[in-house]
Amino acid sequence: MVIKHKNIFKTESPWSDANQLMLCLDTGSWRTERPVLDKAKCNYCGLCALYCPPQCMKDMGDHYEADLAFCKGCGICAHECPKQAYTMSPEGDFTNES
Amino acid sequence: MKAKKGKVSVLTGNYTTAYAARLCRPEVIAAYPITPQSEVAEQLSSFVADGSLDAEIVEVEGENSAMNVCRAASLAGARVFTATSSYGLVYMYDTLLETAGFRAPVVMANVNRETPGIHAVSSGQQDMISTRDSGWIQIIVENNQEIIDQIIMSYRLAEDYDIQLPIMVNYDGYYLSYLSEAVEIPEQSDVDAFLAPLKKQPQRPRLIPGASTGCGTHGMEMGYVEARYKHWSALERAKQKVDDIDKEFGEYFGRSYGGQIEEYKTADAEIVILASGSAAGSVKTVIDAKRAEGIKVGLVKQRLFRPYPEERLIQALKGKKAVGVIDRSLCFGWKYGPMCMELKAIAPDIGSMPILSYIDGLANLDITIPHISRVVDEVNAAAKGKAYQDVTWIPME
Structure with missing residues (x-):
């Protein structure tokens, strides 16, 4: 048997490191809507990053941005944001590939 | 190099198991008493009480918790030991699967007894058979001397960096659990020497306070397939290791059992x-x-x-x-x-x-x-x- 698969886990046992984010699944393809940030409302508190289930929020220095390759569009960031800075927008409204 | 001749004692299968476990210096033990295994848990507790075994005994409310404790301690890096039988074994079924899936090198003695359905407090291998596909290495021994020797060999196999799998050492309840036989108990220093190669291996991943790591937390799709393939491959590799470790044990202690x-x-x-x-x-x-x-x-x-x-x-x-x-x-x-x-x-x-x-x-x-x-x-x-x-x-x- 020729193994073509590239290992996801670095260890023999299935260990994950949350600091490297648990990004190994194609969860981005599940999304029907995406979080769009109004930077004027964002105070960089980080709650969206804390609550994000796939842990895909990228720290941009003064705000956070969802990595669309992994964001599954669950909307929890928008729900938890104390400033209501996120709006969930349907994917059909975007023409660019994510 | 050869091991010294050990002291010969007349011991039941269950006491033999406790002596074997003590020689391997487990750091955490969690075992719930069940006939015909109870003396194993009792004797290990008295070893800790009399100071001859420096291990943490976690008193649990059932076998499901016992295996959860053992797996968690193993993932934190400890050497662990437990023992069970029959109803106890099937009561820890889901945690058996997790222990194998997480590749935690737990060593467990299973004292074979008939399983639920018909309440027969008697010998039979049905308990072991019922957990066949749990992903554990399962070994069956014949007599009390083989119990002590196989438990020592099991740590070499379970904790081998290329294997990292839990092992169930099975012996017949009633026939061996309560049977007294002359058993040669190896010297502590010789068991230490036999297990010493484990210390020279790369350290297996472990839980570290403050580090955001976890085992078995996710593995959907190809993550699952990869973990299963690695587990399956480790079991395939284990076959030759069983033979190799048995041979090495034989050369050192003068007793061997043919391996597989x-x-x-x-x-x-x-x-x-x-x-x-x-x-x-x-x-x-x-x-x-x-x-x-x-x-x-x-x-x-x-x-x-x-x-x-x-x-x-x-x-x-x-x-x-x-x-x-x-x-x-x-x-x-x-x-x-x-x-x-x-x-x-x-x-x-x-x-x-x-x-x-x-x-x-x-x-x-x-x-x-x-x-x-x-x-x-x-x-x-x-x-x-x-x-x-x-x-x-x-x-x-």
């Missing part, structure tokens, strides 16, 4: 009996008697149940004229006993020959010398072309 299988007078045998556990000793006695009558019969004692010792069995049985398999358990929904059913799966590789299935020794019924003698006679007749019965429940006839 023990062969007794098989080299020139025309027919072979396949058995396991304490019954194998009785089979050897019958073989000697039958050979005196001119029947060329041998024994294959199956020690490794999982992973299946396919290659060794093919080597031992290829070209024989007939095989009789004595199972001390059932394979519900398949007419043959479990070990017979599995042997039939490799029948193309051992050649076409009659394979006779015998069910005996359930619920503490003895696999007696007359029973085994009858098996040998029937297998011998089948080898000569006589008609035979596929499956025989010996106590029912």
Whole structure:
């Protein structure tokens, strides 16, 4: 048997490191809507990053941005944001590939 | 280098198990008492109480928690030990799967006893058979000396960096658990020396306070497939390791058991009996008697149940004229006993020959010398072309 698969886990046992984010699944393809940030409302508190289930929020220095390759569009960031800075927008409204 | 001769003591199988575990210096022990295993837990507790074993005993409310504690401690880097039986083993079923899936090198003694359904507080291998596909390495031993030696060898195998798998060491409840035999207990310094190579390996991943790591937390799609493939591959690798460790143990301590299988007078045998556990000793006695009558019969004692010792069995049985398999358990929904059913799966590789299935020794019924003698006679007749019965429940006839 020729193994073509590239290992996801670095260890023999299935260990994950949350600091490297648990990004190994194609969860981005599940999304029907995406979080769009109004930077004027964002105070960089980080709650969206804390609550994000796939842990895909990228720290941009003064705000956070969802990595669309992994964001599954669950909307929890928008729900938890104390400033209501996120709006969930349907994917059909975007023409660019994510 | 050879180990010193150990002190010989007369011990029951259960006390032997506790002595064996102490020699391996486990750091965490969690075991819930259940007949016929209880003395193992009791004796380990008294070792900790009298200061002769420096381990943390976690008193749990059941076997499910016992295995959860052992797995967690193992993932934190500790060496762990536990023991159970029957109802206890099946009560920890989900955690058995997790322990294997997380690749936690837990060593557990399982004192074989019949399983739920019919409340028979008696010997039988059905408990071990019921956890066959849990992903554990499963080994069956024959006597008290083999218990102590196999538990020591099990740590070398479980904690081997290339293996990282839990191991269940099975011995017959009642027959061995309460049977007193003379047992040579190796010296502590010699066991330390035998286990020392484990310290030179790369450290396996472990839980570290403050580090955001976890094991088995996710593995969907290809993550799952990869983890299963690695687990499956480790079990395949374990077969050769069992042989290697047994050989090394033999060179050092002067006792070895054949590794995956023990062969007794098989080299020139025309027919072979396949058995396991304490019954194998009785089979050897019958073989000697039958050979005196001119029947060329041998024994294959199956020690490794999982992973299946396919290659060794093919080597031992290829070209024989007939095989009789004595199972001390059932394979519900398949007419043959479990070990017979599995042997039939490799029948193309051992050649076409009659394979006779015998069910005996359930619920503490003895696999007696007359029973085994009858098996040998029937297998011998089948080898000569006589008609035979596929499956025989010996106590029912």
